[in-house]
Amino acid sequence: MPSSLAKRAKRPGFSSVELARLEQWKLEDAKARLSEVVRRAEAAGPQLVTVRGREAAVILAPEQYKRLLPKPKDELPQSRFLKGLRLSALKVEREIDRGRDIAL
16 A cells, blocks of 8 residues: 555656655654754655654755756746737827717
8 A cells, every 4th residue: 555655746756666765764763863864865865754653754855855846937927028029119099989979
C-alpha cells in the first residue's frame, strides 16, 4: 500500500520507490540533530521526518526545492501587454451621442 506522502507526490520522477529510500528521522531525533539533518539533505538528498511512525515532513536542499516549484509563466504583466499594443496610435472617432427621443 503506497504511503500518504507517495499519494500526494504528483510530480513526475518523484516515485514511491524514491520515498522509501529516504533516510528517516524521528521528530525528536531530527529536532536534537537538526544541523546534521540539514547537512545530510544537502549532501545525500531529502530527509524524511516521521511523527509516531507516520510521514510528517521532508527536509530538502534549496536546489531540490526550487526544481519542484512550478515554472514561471512567460506571460507579460497586463500593463506591459497593453503598452505593447500601442493603442494610443489608433485614430478613433466617435459620433456625438445626443441621446434619443422617447415617446411618452
